[in-house]
Amino acid sequence: MASQGKSRWADDEEDAALEAQRKREKELKKKAKAEKQQRKLEEEGNLRRQKAGNANEDAAHDHDAINGDSERPSKRRKLSIDRDTYSKELPPAKLLRFPAPEWGPCRHVDNFEKLNHIEEGSYGWVSRAKETATGEIVALKKLKMDNANDGFPVTGLREIQTLMTSRHTNIVALREVVMGDKLDDVFLVMDFLEHDLKTLQEDMLDFFSPSEIKTLLLQISSAVDYLHSNWILHRDLKTSNLLMNNRGQIKVADFGMARYYGDPPPKLTQLVVTLWYRAPELLLGAEKYGAEIDLWSVGCIFGELLTKSPLLQGKNEVDQLSKIFELCGIPTEATWPGFKRLPNARSLRLPNTSQTTGNVLRAKFPLLTTAGTALLTSLLNLNPAQRPTASEVLTHPYFREDPRPKSTEMFPTFPSKAGQEKRRRLASPSAPKRGDAPRIAGEAADFSGIFANRDAEEIGGGFALKLI
């Protein structure tokens, strides 16, 4: 709190200087004006002190601050003058008021009208809905209640807990939790965003431009930085969990795997993060891991934004690990001390030839600048200790070199799949189906209308908007 800058304790030196000056002025005044009076007071004080005795004086001294020492006028006078001038110059302290949200029973899901289904995740079904009272469009996520043995699923509880405390522009906002008719119908009401990066990239014809990639990556890293500074691990960062609206804003969603962690890291399950985005230490079975696993996922997302397809598409854990080593080289005791002691590393047979241990990231992304490659290489560092933290990513030189990050307002818009908007596609006809070929010459085809009404058509200016 002392660092808030509002407190008067913040600048000790200045205060001390002020006080010294005040004392000097006061002494001058006293000398000129009230020499006699002071002498009198001191005499009085001396008398009293003699009466009270030495032992009592000590006790009284200790209790000065608390009791307001009414028995000792001389001392008190001095003190109170000091204090009065002090407090007169100070405005009343501005105290920080903490936000105090309220709680009450959950509302019913009937307050929302379901519009369409969006997707099914591992922890719930998501649909687009409209709040009947306000007309606002929201995303409704119905939690899955698989493990009825342990009551309310812990993943759901953690998702609600972590989302509720995370308030950040790049993290999807959980507005409230509503309930259905049955006890285990629970819905999360969240902001609706038009796109997720995965579907968007699948449908996009072009790549994101370098400046757009920088903006996206900055937003992702700032969300991850916020989470980590609040001791939350996301543990499932991937493009399908990154939502984007039509104003180029990214919001991290799906906290089904998220949880609080600590330092030193507690024992956590290794069965986290979608395989393609899973860090090597998780694949090797590390029982203790930390924020670094999220940064590995950010690295995978970075690569995916560059190439429009997931960077490391392993078929299973073993395949994933070999794909990682193929791309990032093979770890050695020098580059990753202690990796051989990880549970799954014992069964690992690694070639020791120096040709195969190299990192091929530079070759795979020839169009990336040196700074960009450096960032990607550091994010995809096999050794978790060598990966940068999210706040280090934010200050990386890659974001300061040209082309600068594009402002989110300048982002192109796309038709939203979740909002059931369709791209008007210049679809090429598909191959003819087997069966009877339509006879052109016969009655089936009528070509009389081909050139009809041609005169009535308006003649355009000679250009048309290109649909992306």
Next chain:
Amino acid sequence: MAPEPGQLSSLSNPLATVDQLSTSSSQLDGVPADLESSLRFAGAQLTQAAGILLRLPQEIIAQAIVIFQRFYIGSEGGSFRINALKDVSAASLYMTAKISFLPQSTRSILNVYAYLLSPTSPLRQSPEGSTGKERPDAESYYLSEGSYHSARATLLQTESILLRSISFITQVILPHHIALTYLQTLGVLPPSPTAESSALATRTLAHLNTALFSPQLLYLTHQPPALAVSAIYLAAREIGVKLPSTEWWEVFDVDRETLGFLVVGLGSCGGWIQSERENWSATTCPLTLDELEREIKRRVVENG
């Protein structure tokens, strides 16, 4: 530079509204106000005892007690006559442990509660009675397979009900660690503790733990920094540690009035707990629905 509200979530809790404090659904259901306070105290005590038997850290126990208190508050909250105190206590402890680093199985939770609710439980015997003299009757708290299954169904159902009434706000920020940071900031908790400084820290934490039992529901009405500051103030006065003679509490964003109120509130806890002990020395505080109904009936008869 005003900090974003979201950035303070690690220092603040949701608080009860005035309406929630003035009426409760238990009172609407005919539970007298003084009995309600006793029931809240008994619930906190039961949760604390269960947490100790489960060897849970005080952090989890304290959070469970706060969740328990959040449930039985306001006209829309839970009622002691509908959801039994023992069930809500068990559900809040189970749920809080579940999202912590030390999840507990339903069986260990239910075993502990079966023991604490049995006639041999220390909670069931008056303090003056012959505690510990007789051998505990193991049969009275044995949980058979059948009763385990029905108790588990109740536990899980109560958990859902509990979560719905507190609108899934499971986050409870405790003042304990905040208090330790403040003690360090005030320079009275040196890295190598002296006898005085560790006594001060212990006393501060003791006040914070006692405040969990307060009939004024201090954890639902005040933010953790305010609780921490007032516990430090009171502990320092009791032990005789000299704190800055200026208004140091303002540094921690607590005003004089709040501090005064809380210091009185904390100071009165001890006396209140003592009077609770005496009030329930002859009988035990009703922990189950049946016991509560009997107690209410008895009061109606007594009052004519």
